[in-house]
Amino acid sequence: MNESLLRELVPSVIGVLVHRGADFASAEDAVQEALIRALQTWPDDPPRNEKAWLVSVAWHRFIDLARADSARRGRELVVDAEPPPGSASEVDDTLALYFLCAHPTLSSSSAAALTLRAVGGLTTRQIAAAYLVPEATMAQRISRAKRKLNGLSLDQPGDLSTVLRVLYLVFNEGYTGDVDLAAEAIRLARQLASATDEPEVSGLLALMLLHHARRVSRTGPGGRLVPLADQDRTRWDTTLIAEGVDILQTALARDRLGEYQAQAAIAALHADAPTAADTDWVQIVEWYDELLGLTGSPVVRLNRAVAVGEADGPQAGLAALAGVDPGVPRHTAVAAYLHERAGDTERAAALYAEAAHAATSVPERDHLTREAARLRQSLL
Template sequence: MNESLLRDLVPAVIGVLVRRGADFASAEDAVQDALVEAVRLWPNDLPRDPKGWLVTVSWRKFLDAARAETSRRRREERIEDEPMPGPVGAVDDTLRLYFLCAHPSLTPASSVALTLRAVGGLTTRQIAQAYLVPEATMAQRISRAKRTVADARFTETGDVATVLRVLYLVFNEGYSGDVDLAAEAIRLTRQLAARFHDEEVAGLLALMLLHHARRPARTTTDGSLVTLADQDRRLWDTGLIAEGVDILQTALVGDRLGQFQAQAAIAALHADAQTAEETDWVQIVEWYDELVRLTDSPVARLNRAVAVGEADGPRAGLAALAELDPALPRYTAVAAYLHERDGDPATAARLYADAAGSAPSIPERDHLMREAARLNAQLRG
């Protein structure tokens, strides 16, 4: 059974049903029911036209459900008779489906869940496992999202910026359960890039590939975090790096700079350095300046302070940090790092311990606690 093929077909099949008169929510339900049949039957008898098979079965499922509703007569007045089985037209609604799942009336969490199900073809169980929530909770979230966009047409959709934010949220979840969300986000972004020629779509794909290339070196065998400076760069995936850089360079030629292109450029500079010491921090600061100009993001400003500390010295980094709100996530961890670089291990140890108390994840908390313990041991020695 080719699960990748099934997932790739899902958005196109939903689009066919919607164009034939089904509302989005009912179409998505019907396609999910057809997928169950495909999983059962295809291993022994793969159809010559998988998409046509899915369309035919999904349409039948939709008609069965529609006829069971109390509004059967009203629905059937606007639904054409079941089309004869045969080749499906080449119209591709995948792009429109991406935008529908990023409908402005949906919350980010709902958009993510709906995208993974309707565009990604994942089951509710898989999505729930990936986000570490009960399946019933995720089912309710998806149902609410589908109700919200049930009557929306493909002309009433979100914009590309919202779609990209949704995909980046998926990517940053990484891996959990039996679904690798980072890999799934890359697959979906590739699909989007193939259908929508936009510099920022390319920028996001490049950014994902460049970050994903470093994944094997980010943790030890016991799950401990490894900082970028300490990573074994021989473990980085040079194929993904080369692809990401090529995509980024092509996007930058368009001269329509956006935040994902700027972030990808920073990631590319890190990937280009053979050692941490060879990192071109001056250029990285310049790209952070562009990112701040584009987004005015406090997180970008925080990361810029780290880069300034590397390019111009820790005192300059601390001065840049002092302009930011201390309540900003990871502010204290950055302060600890810069104070250590500035030769103040006592302050750094205290700040590392403080930062551990508000760390967003257990691996990050453990890393900060180890840093505090390391400095305290040096002070005692």
């Protein structure tokens, strides 16, 4: 059974139920119940029309849940089991659901978690892992967010900046996680870019395309992490790079710089370099300065230290790193890299080992462990 198809259908099926009069929380619950039944029955008895099957089962499940809730409250619920005319079954409500989940009444973290669950198709466990919180905690956060959306319709505006953050979260989960949502995030970003003249939407789309162009070269045999400098650039998708650069240039011409445009500019400079040695690190530092001014992010400050180390030498990079909070993720790994560049092999090996111990993913841990072993071997 094609589970990716199920994830693609979830937003539109939820949208159909909402258009028929279901509140968002109940619609999402009913669709999840329908998905469970699909997983149980489709392998032996696949439907002719997957979406119609999900809509029918989810709608009847919504009716059952509504009647049960009505009985518990001691009131009679008058509702037709058959859908009203104009079911909007062919309408793609995915973007509308993104905006609903990004409603101003929700915090950014709750909006992101809810969207990843209801629209992105991620499980509560996957979202909890992304936020580094217990699954039960994330389940409660999502339930509270759903309750806040009761009574809201799909045509009420959401917060665009939150939608963009969520889209990027979905893209990154698809890029590095066990659920491939990168292509879906790009599809949605294209739709959003065609519906608004906000240059940051185009900046995000360009950023996704430029990162996606390098996807196949990021890992080696067995899922081994391949750093940017070691990637086979002949495997990069030049069509996606050209498209990303073109979209970025059009956005920058609007002279309304935002963080996604700045990030895309950095990615474009990497993509433009025929080899790692040809990278224009001076321009990259300048863009990191712009990005730091826009965000003040400690992660940006950390990445800037790496760029400074490449542009002005490892000692300059270590001086820039001294101004970064040591608690920022990957701080130790960056320190290891810069110390190695500066010739302090023994210190670099120890830092790589320390960074491996703190790594949050298996590929990153294995890569840092190999780096530590490589340097230790050179010291023998």
